[in-house]
Amino acid sequence: MIISQGAEARVYKTDFYGKPAIEKVRFQKKYRHPTLDAKILSRQINQEVRLIHRCLLNDIPVPCIYNIDKHEYKICMEYIEGDKVKDVLLKHNGENDIEGLLALKMAEVLAKMHDNGIIHGDLTTSNMIMNFGLGFVSKIPEDKAVDLYVFERAMISTFPSSAKLLSMFFESYTKMSKHSASVMNRLADVRLRGRKRDMTG
Amino acid sequence: MKTIDLTYSDQKTLLSYCWFDKIDNKNELLTLISNRDQAVKEMVLIDAQMITAEHTLFVVSEKVIKSKKNNELKTENIYGELLYSLSPNSNIKSAFLNFGLSSLSDRILAVYFGENIEQFKKNLESIGLISEWNPSDFELQKHSNIEKLAKIYGFKKEKDIQDINKIIWTCISTKGNL
Numbered sequence: 402m403i404i405s406q407g408a409e410a411r412v413y414k415t416d417f418y419g420k421p422a423i424e425k426v427r428f429q430k431k432y433r434h435p436t437l438d439a440k441i442l443s444r445q446i447n448q449e450v451r452l453i454h455r456c457l458l459n460d461i462p463v464p465c466i467y468n469i470d471k472h473e474y475k476i477c478m479e480y481i482e483g484d485k486v487k488d489v490l491l492k493h494n495g496e497n498d499i500e501g502l503l504a505l506k507m508a509e510v511l512a513k514m515h516d517n518g519i520i521h522g523d524l525t526t527s528n529m530i531m532n533f534g535l536g537f538v539s540k541i542p543e544d545k546a547v548d549l550y551v552f553e554r555a556m557i558s559t560f561p562s563s564a565k566l567l568s569m570f571f572e573s574y575t576k577m578s579k580h581s582a583s584v585m586n587r588l589a590d591v592r593l594r595g596r597k598r599d600m601t602g
Numbered sequence: 603m604k605t606i607d608l609t610y611s612d613q614k615t616l617l618s619y620c621w622f623d624k625i626d627n628k629n630e631l632l633t634l635i636s637n638r639d640q641a642v643k644e645m646v647l648i649d650a651q652m653i654t655a656e657h658t659l660f661v662v663s664e665k666v667i668k669s670k671k672n673n674e675l676k677t678e679n680i681y682g683e684l685l686y687s688l689s690p691n692s693n694i695k696s697a698f699l700n701f702g703l704s705s706l707s708d709r710i711l712a713v714y715f716g717e718n719i720e721q722f723k724k725n726l727e728s729i730g731l732i733s734e735w736n737p738s739d740f741e742l743q744k745h746s747n748i749e750k751l752a753k754i755y756g757f758k759k760e761k762d763i764q765d766i767n768k769i770i771w772t773c774i775s776t777k778g779n780l
Contacts, residue, residue: 418660465768
């Protein structure tokens with residue numbers, strides 16, 4: 402049963418020897434040369450599983466992996482019951498207690514990820530812990546700041562009235578992350594120029 | 603004895619396995635293994651203290667079957683590959699030493715891939731493995747060597763058992779892809 406589809410992959414609900422699981426199947430892109438396509442898909446799978454492994458070792462709540470099939474570009478992982486951040490916010494829009502709790506939880510997870518050098522790369526309210534396809538490892542404040550900026554933009558575009566939630570989120574992130582000072586300074590610069598870095602000079 | 607179907611690319615393989623505790627002939631078993639005796643050639647004996655959940659066997663078997671079908675075995679056969687795949691690193695010798703039967707093993711897990719289950723049962727009887735043990739996951743965890751597993755898989759031994767299992771399954775399934 403298909404449960405979601407994005408630009409890069411389809412996600413099916415399945416079963417792995419009695420345990421509820423999801424199967425994430427990456428698409429082959431017909432416009433790419435097949436050899437290059439295979440290389441890119443394989444690298445994306447490697448990147449994703451490497452980050453999930455790193456998260457698990459550092460107590461970051463992510464689904465575990467049951468199986469990888471690089472011939473069919475599939476990752477089979479644990480199915481985690483629950484709602485997406487987006488759905489919770491839609492259901493409880495304007496409820497300060499729930500929004501505050503959510504902001505705290507998101508900040509806690511993201512601070513832990515950043516402190517362990519894990520950059521999500523595509524933080525939105527729909528794929529907080531699920532999708533590490535664009536993630537990478539970095540200790541640089543710039544990369545962490547861009548991660549926060551992408552999240553901030555995603556929140557504002559989906560929930561235009563989320564200013565309060567975002568301020569609670571940044572307040573908690575600043576308290577929880579060990580290197581938050583340099584990241585927040587950098588975030589101010591990123592806000593002024595956008596996520597793309599100036600490549601001149 | 604339990605038997606389940608493993609399916610990869612629409613092809614089915616039968617996995618049969620059983621647990622044994624209070625092993626009193628481990629030295630004889632070790633001799634049979636080192637002599638590559640016919641009775642132990644078509645099975646693998648795993649040190650049960652290195653297995654914290656039955657599901658671990660399914661995760662590792664799925665990986666082994668896939669490697670076999672894609673001609674990607676790193677060891678001599680699927681039984682060697684099962685021991686190798688349990689280990690998170692690429693050192694075959696250490697995988698065999700850590701996960702295979704040793705003189706310190708008191709409980710073992712015997713595994714067979716294939717249709718000839720009667721022969722598997724006969725082979726088990728011939729090497730003195732007769733009375734089965736049917737542990738729950740709780741019992742497996744109780745008897746597992748968490749300290750050794752923590753060292754091998756790189757987690758903190760104080761972790762919750764659910765998190766330990768998740769790390770072990772991820773380490774096994776992602777081996778070669780990290």
